[in-house]
Amino acid sequence: MSDIKIRAKLEGDETTVKCLMSHPMETGLRKDSKTNEVIPAHFIREVVCKVKGAVVMxxxxxxxxxxxxxxxxxxxxxxxxxxxxxxxxxxxxxxxSATAEISG
Structure with missing residues (x-):
C-alpha cells in the first residue's frame, strides 16, 4: 500500500531532504460517491527523520x-x-520506513 522515496543531497554544510510518501490521507469527512457512506479517517499522524540514529526532524x-x-x-x-x-x-x-544515503 505504501512506499517512501527519499533523496538527500549535501550542499555546503546543509543537507536538503526531499521525500514522497504513498498514502491515501483520508480526512474522515468525504463520502463515497457510489454508496454515500463516509470514508473513514486514515492519515499520517507523525513523520520522523533520523540521520545515523539521531532525530533531525x-x-x-x-x-x-x-x-x-x-x-x-x-x-x-x-x-x-x-x-x-x-x-x-x-x-x-x-x-x-525507508532509508537512503546522503549524496554530494
Whole structure:
C-alpha cells in the first residue's frame, strides 16, 4: 500500500531532504460517491527523520494533508554517505520506513 522515496543531497554544510510518501490521507469527512457512506479517517499522524540514529526532524500531521504527501526540509550536520531514515505512523497504527544515503 505504501512506499517512501527519499533523496538527500549535501550542499555546503546543509543537507536538503526531499521525500514522497504513498498514502491515501483520508480526512474522515468525504463520502463515497457510489454508496454515500463516509470514508473513514486514515492519515499520517507523525513523520520522523533520523540521520545515523539521531532525530533531525519530527512533525505531527492531521487529516488536512493531501494524498501521497511530499515533504522537503533542510538540516545541518549531515555528511555524504550518512544513512538517513524517514518513518511515519498513521492514525490506524500502520507505519512505514525507508532509508537512503546522503549524496554530494
Amino acid at each position: 519530527k512533525t505531527s500531521w492531521s487529516g488536512g494533508v493531501s494524498k501521497n504527501p511530499y515533504l522537503s526540509f533542510k538540516f545541518k550536520g549531515g555528511a555524504v554517505g550518512d544513512p538517513i531514515e524517514i518513518a511515519w505512523t498513521d492514525n490506524t497504527g500502520e507505519s512505514q
